[in-house]
Amino acid sequence: MIRLLIVDDEPYTVDGLFEMLENTPQLELELYRAYSPEEAVEWMSRTKMDIVLSDIRMPGMTGLELQKWVVGQWPRCKIIFLTGIRELQTAQHAIRTGSVDYILKTEGDEAILRSIRKAMEELLEETRSDQFILQAKEQMHKALPLLHREWFNSLLDPGYPGGRSQSRMRELDIPLLYNEDLIPVIGRVDRWEERANSADHTLLLYAIQNIAAEFFETVVFFSVHLDTNHLVLLIQPRSSGDGSNEAKPVHSADARWRKTGSFVQGTLESVQETCLRLLKLPVSFISPAYPVTWSGLPRAYANMRHQLVLGLGTGVGMLMSVDPLDEVGSSDPLPPVRMMMDKLERLLNEGLEEPFIEYLQEVLARPGKFADYVQIYYSVAALLLAQFELVDPGTDGSQTDLEELFNLPIHHTSEQAHQCFLKVSSLILARRRELQDERTSQVISKLHQYICCHLDGDLSLTRLAEVVYLNPTYLSVLYKQSTGNNLSEYIARIRLEKAKELLETTPLKIHEIAEKVGFETAGYFTRFFKKRLNVTPQEFRGKG
CATH class of the missing domain: 1.10.10.60 (Homeodomain-like)
Structure with missing residues (x-):
């Protein structure tokens, strides 16, 4: 709702205008009164005003002086001056310095209403202005590194296909094609200088990305900064121009891919040498022996990351090419446990009970190995315990449920574990709703009490x-x-x-x-x- 402040040193004028505007149903205004410029300043120091309807001639502070103060405090505020014939020239000068309008006091209520409607329309028009779109685009550009990281993490989650679409990649200025296979490369800074801080790490990782982009300019190239030590390079050959949308087989003998694969291996060596020479950073790279499909990316990434951790020799300055399917087996890799827990926590915090239940069931059904299942089970249990403490700190009311939460052996199947988690999460959501209702009730009660007194x-x-x-x-x-x-x-x-x-x-x-x-x-x-x-x-x- 638009706020309007009426300012005049004559109380009957202020009250009359207030009553007239209050009884004009077409105007949705939140009305305020000030019987002096000083009181107006006091009001506007406490809250934003959208429109100020003010006399131009007042003792102590003139309307023009008030206007100057308002523009400094609330630049978007529209000012309408009420003026007499003698102050007409002054009011016209005020128009040139940014006021919306002026009204002769002899013109009556209809002129005032017209001017207020005009100011309201201008306020609404400003909120529809293209500048907000441009500003949003600029902010989007600044946020792209974070959005790119989120996009790549979503690719690693087989249960979240949202990132794997051409339209989403287009939104994020990612030049890759979803109907083409790709060569993912994981890069790691093996050792930092002792004096380097986290800001230096970030800056140097971007420098590595820029160096890689220079060397890979003849192919379709995209890089993502993953964390303080790792980045990923995603590479495709330039389009063949055949217009085909059919995904080629993983082991394709396509000449383009052979040429691109050879180019990638040789170029990574150049990137590695340049980073060591210019940035004084030892960097390791690991890439697949052949291109992978987008759906195969999670498995390939998990295996390459695993091989990078195992390492060879000193583990510094490695340049490796591995079979992306080796040692992974037929089961799909798990997305990082932290990523799954983050999603569960977000669904729980937003009160999305059904999506939470569905995703929880999916998470518990994923692990193929018992060790993975144990890790996920206790991660979910720890998450629920932390959430329980937030909504019911120090309570003993559900001690039995909490004991069951951390007693994996009593749950003979994942379904039993799922039911235990559901019981605790339902308690959390119910308690959170109770707390919200209680807090809201307290606010309303305090408000009613204050109003009555x-x-x-x-x-x-x-x-x-x-x-x-x-x-x-x-x-x-x-x-x-x-x-x-x-x-x-x-x-x-x-x-x-x-x-x-x-x-x-x-x-x-x-x-x-x-x-x-x-x-x-x-x-x-x-x-x-x-x-x-x-x-x-x-x-x-x-x-x-």
């Missing part, structure tokens, strides 16, 4: 948000979601109930009651009261 004070959305330490806009949305009503409706209802009580039980005068329930003038209070009950406060008291 401060009917004659500041009950603006900004002030109420400060009371419960929330953003004003978020508070408005949260209240509506939780109660089904607008916060302003609740305040109006409590004010009306309190006013009726005071009219029935006290001899207070109408203007005194108006003040106690938060109205600046008796006239405004009377119109508010009659609009809701079809009788004036005096008539209501007379009926009693």
Whole structure:
């Protein structure tokens, strides 16, 4: 909702404009009042205003001085000046320095409404501006290294095919073709200088990528920075131009692939020598003896990483070519356990119970070896225990479930383990929902209590948000979601109930009651009261 602040040193002008705008249903505005420029500055120091409707001539600080302050604090704020004939030239000067509009005080309410609608349209237009798209593209470009890493990790997860599509690669500026096989190469910095810090590591890894890109410029080349020591190079030959979309067999004798494979081996040697000479870094590379399919990449990567860890000789400056299927067997490799746990944790944190259950079942069904199964089992158990502690620290209420969690032998099948995990995860999700409901209820209760005790004070959305330490806009949305009503409706209802009580039980005068329930003038209070009950406060008291 758009916030509008009315500023004038004449209270009747401020209150009149406030009431007029409040009773204009077509305008969805959150209204604020300031009876001096100083009060306006105080308001805008606390919260962002979208439109300021201000007199141009005020004591202490003129409208132009206020405008200069507003532009410095909230550059996107639109300013509308109310001016007399004598200040017309000043107002026209203000237009040239960035104000939205000016209105002669003699023009009336319709002119004010037109100007406000114009300002609202400009605000909405600015949010649709192309600059946000350009900014997003720039941010996307800066985030590409991280997105590339996520994309490559997704390729290693057979259960997540999302990264293996030409459209996704196009989005991420990846020049590879999904209908072509590829040659993956893993690179590793074998040893860093002792003085090098993590920032140096990152910079030097990018330098290695740039060196590799220079040497592999005659093929389709793409590299991904994986961690502080490793990178992966993905290589394809230039397109043959045959237009075929059919994947060629892994052991293809295609001349292009033989030529590319030979080129890769020789070029890796040059990259390795250049890194040692220019960067003083010993680098090892391992590549497959033949190209692999995209679906075969997880298995090839797992085997090459394993062979790189085993190493040869001193394990420094290695340049190896291995059978990508050797020692892997027929089963698909497991994606890194940490990656699986990260996905489970994300699904749990987002409260996505069904996707969590499905993925958990998939994770437990994957391992072909008992050692892998044990590792995954206890990784899931540790994850659930950590999540349980977050939502229910120090509790003994589910001690039996937690004991079962870390007792693998009692689960004779993976299905029994799955059921145990489901029981604990259901407890976590249920407790999290309870805590969310409790916290929301506490916020609403605190809000209601404050409103009832401060009917004659500041009950603006900004002030109420400060009371419960929330953003004003978020508070408005949260209240509506939780109660089904607008916060302003609740305040109006409590004010009306309190006013009726005071009219029935006290001899207070109408203007005194108006003040106690938060109205600046008796006239405004009377119109508010009659609009809701079809009788004036005096008539209501007379009926009693």
